Amino acid sequence: MKITFVKKILANGEPCAKCADVEARLRTGNYLSRIDETQVADERDPESDGMRTAARLGVERAPFFVVENDGGEVVYTVFFKFLREVLEAPVSNSAEASEILRDNPDLDLI
Amino acid sequence: MTAQRISQNDSHGVSSHGVDSHGRADEQAEEQSIAVSLDASPQQVLEDALSSFDADKIAISFSGAEDIVLVDMAVKLGFKPRVFCLDTGRLHAETYQFLERVRKHYDLALEILSPNGDDVAELVAEKGLFSFYEDGHNECCSVRKIAPLRNHLGKLDAWITGQREDQSPTRSDLPQDQIDKAFSSDDHTLMKFNPLARWTSSQVWAYIRQESVPYNPLHDRGFVSIGCEPCTRAIGPGEHERAGRWWWEEATAKECGLHAQNVTPLIPASGG
Numbered sequence: 001m002k003i004t005f006v007k008k009i010l011a012n013g014e015p016c017a018k019c020a021d022v023e024a025r026l027r028t029g030n031y032l033s034r035i036d037e038t039q040v041a042d043e044r045d046p047e048s049d050g051m052r053t054a055a056r057l058g059v060e061r062a063p064f065f066v067v068e069n070d071g072g073e074v075v076y077t078v079f080f081k082f083l084r085e086v087l088e089a090p091v092s093n094s095a096e097a098s099e100i101l102r103d104n105p106d107l108d109l110i
Numbered sequence: 111m112t113a114q115r116i117s118q119n120d121s122h123g124v125s126s127h128g129v130d131s132h133g134r135a136d137e138q139a140e141e142q143s144i145a146v147s148l149d150a151s152p153q154q155v156l157e158d159a160l161s162s163f164d165a166d167k168i169a170i171s172f173s174g175a176e177d178i179v180l181v182d183m184a185v186k187l188g189f190k191p192r193v194f195c196l197d198t199g200r201l202h203a204e205t206y207q208f209l210e211r212v213r214k215h216y217d218l219a220l221e222i223l224s225p226n227g228d229d230v231a232e233l234v235a236e237k238g239l240f241s242f243y244e245d246g247h248n249e250c251c252s253v254r255k256i257a258p259l260r261n262h263l264g265k266l267d268a269w270i271t272g273q274r275e276d277q278s279p280t281r282s283d284l285p286q287d288q289i290d291k292a293f294s295s296d297d298h299t300l301m302k303f304n305p306l307a308r309w310t311s312s313q314v315w316a317y318i319r320q321e322s323v324p325y326n327p328l329h330d331r332g333f334v335s336i337g338c339e340p341c342t343r344a345i346g347p348g349e350h351e352r353a354g355r356w357w358w359e360e361a362t363a364k365e366c367g368l369h370a371q372n373v374t375p376l377i378p379a380s381g382g
């Protein structure tokens with residue numbers, strides 16, 4: 001199995017906040033060593049590794065993970081799904097809820 | 111019925127951005143009139159939704175604000191719908207009283223959803239009762255709203271919300287029905303209906319007045335959008351209703367979409 005982590009640099013050169021948060025969580029949980037390759041999707045450079053991977057796989061948001069194994073490639077855009085299913089890490093309900101809200105900001109008005 | 115309406119919404123989306131700026135007014139007008147005619151009324155969306163699912167598998171989400179019109183419409187259509195409300199523990203006293211009034215007025219078994227006590231206790235022990243003023247509202251809303259909502263939606267096949275396009279910039283082009291990707295999983299598809307998507311706030315209030323619908327008294331005190339007490343304030347004339355919620359937070363860029371420079375964003379802004 002090969003795991004690729006794609007993180008984003010915004011058009012203004014700043015790192016994407018969610019990517020930084022995801023990377024910090026990987027580090028805190030000692031999961032960074034499980035990541036085989038990290039690519040940067042630089043919005044200023046469509047030819048950057050991460051942008052090309054996103055275009056090839058039809059992914060429209062970052063961060064995301066690509067898991068390659070004998071069965072092909074699987075893309076995970078939901079971090080906690082990746083944590084639970086691929087890294088088999090424990091994930092709390094509130095952490096998952098937090099990611100849902102970040103990805104769907106209009107839910108806060110519910 | 112439901113599948114038919116989904117394809118109608120798709121048509122609306124396509125025609126709404128198929129208008130060019132180089133004349134051809136008659137074609138434009140035709141496209142626009144098709145788009146308008148393909149939008150169902152809130153009552154039609156509600157009726158289709160409530161009659162397409164088993165009664166115990168679909169529910170209306172009621173926030174204690176002007177989405178009361180959904181409950182009113184459903185009852186007047188002859189349904190006795192499941193209605194749930196997220197009790198974050200931080201609602202205004204007026205909202206709790208209003209919920210009780212609604213329960214009695216419509217003779218409903220209002221389902222009150224509470225957050226997980228251990229999660230709230232952990233958040234409060236670690237960050238206090240007003241963490242949202244310093245850290246933003248994501249964490250508190252996740253514990254008090256999203257987690258219990260997700261838990262509840264896991265038992266349903268469809269839910270109905272009072273979301274409208276005009277409530278927030280992130281809701282422009284909100285479909286009247288959709289597969290709810292936020293809460294669906296590999297083995298569970300959840301439908302979401304937004305009957306009021308195309309209605310404006312004025313239309314909602316016209317309905318409330320015309321049909322003598324009970325409403326939250328906070329609206330009479332300048333509260334347009336009503337949520338939790340610490341995170342909601344009255345707004346002035348001309349202010350967008352979103353200005354009444356989490357007003358202390360900067361309107362920071364929330365972009366998870368991958369936007370090549372000078373290229374139209376592929377998806378609307380989202381958290382991150």
Ligand code: SF4
Nearest residue numbers: 247250251254338341
């Ligand atoms: S609206 Fe405010 S009090 Fe209510 S759940 Fe969200 S952050 Fe917490």
